[in-house]
Amino acid sequence: ETGVTQSPTHLIKTRGQQVTLRCSSQSGHNTVSWYQQALGQGPQFIFQYYREEENGRGNFPPRFSGLQFPNYSSELNVNALELDDSALYLCATRGVGSAEQYFGPGTRLTVT
Amino acid sequence: AQTVTQSQPEMSVQEAETVTLSCTYDTSESDYYLFWYKQPPSRQMILVIRQEAYKQQNATENRFSVNFQKAAKSFSLKISDSQLGDAAMYFCAYRSSPLSNFGNEKLTFGTGTRLTIIP
Numbered sequence: 001e002t003g004v005t006q007s008p009t010h011l012i013k014t015r016g017q018q019v020t021l022r023c024s025s026q027s028g029h030n031t032v033s034w035y036q037q038a039l040g041q042g043p044q045f046i047f048q049y050y051r052e053e054e055n056g057r058g059n060f061p062p063r064f065s066g067l068q069f070p071n072y073s074s075e076l077n078v079n080a081l082e083l084d085d086s087a088l089y090l091c092a093t094r095g096v097g098s099a100e101q102y103f104g105p106g107t108r109l110t111v112t
Numbered sequence: 113a114q115t116v117t118q119s120q121p122e123m124s125v126q127e128a129e130t131v132t133l134s135c136t137y138d139t140s141e142s143d144y145y146l147f148w149y150k151q152p153p154s155r156q157m158i159l160v161i162r163q164e165a166y167k168q169q170n171a172t173e174n175r176f177s178v179n180f181q182k183a184a185k186s187f188s189l190k191i192s193d194s195q196l197g198d199a200a201m202y203f204c205a206y207r208s209s210p211l212s213n214f215g216n217e218k219l220t221f222g223t224g225t226r227l228t229i230i231p
Contacts, residue, residue, distance in 0.1 A: 002156070002158075031217050032217075033217040033218065033219070035219075041223060041224075042116075042203050042205075042221030042222055042223050042224055043157070043203075043219070043221050044221075045218045045219065045220070048216075048217040048218065050217075056216060056217065056218060058218065088155060090157060092157075092217070092219070094217060099145055099162060099164070100147075100159055100162060101159075101217065101219065102159070103149075103156065103157035103158075104156075105154065105155055105156045106155045106156075106157075108155075
């Protein structure tokens with residue numbers, strides 16, 4: 001049990017739609033990262049937030065965006081969904097002074 | 113850019129035996145972290161063990177230990193007394209070690225090794 005939760009567990013969307021995924025972490029975990037894990041692959045870094053600002057981004061287009069809130073929760077928004085966006089989306093949080101990141105159980109997104 | 117390579121897509125081991133999973137990485141940085149994560153079918157990514165590059169001593173956590181060879185850029189995971197609950201995908205991951213505690217959360221993962229435990 002990592003103390004990191006994600007919702008929803010599963011989601012089915014149609015190509016072109018928009019989706020919002022949510023992550024909630026432990027108190028004091030003020031950094032959050034989001035990852036996309038395609039089937040049979042390792043997770044790929046999307047972006048990271050610290051103190052409610054994006055301060056690092058992987059090789060993902062602008063239609064992937066996020067928010068971080070003062071209550072240690074965060075969102076990943078994906079616009080104009082494409083079939084290739086079908087994946088497991090993981091969030092990971094870290095507290096100041098800790099080297100480890102703790103992952104949530106993920107949201108499985110299917111785009112049809 | 114850093115890369116992480118896991119050359120063993122699948123491994124199997126007899127219950128109670130020892131197995132070693134391989135990982136190599138490429139970086140020009142001198143200070144960084146290396147991790148092994150376990151991902152069972154439940155999908156939850158669970159931290160198994162962590163190694164700081166500046167530490168020469170290999171990390172150990174109960175039945176899990178690493179062989180960290182900094183010059184060779186190698187970071188293998190040894191699982192002793194394998195148990196059925198060890199069956200999972202294992203990912204090796206790299207993270208830069210910034211001077212401050214903030215920023216640069218990016219983990220670079222390998223493609224994973226699927227470990228099967230034979231009863």
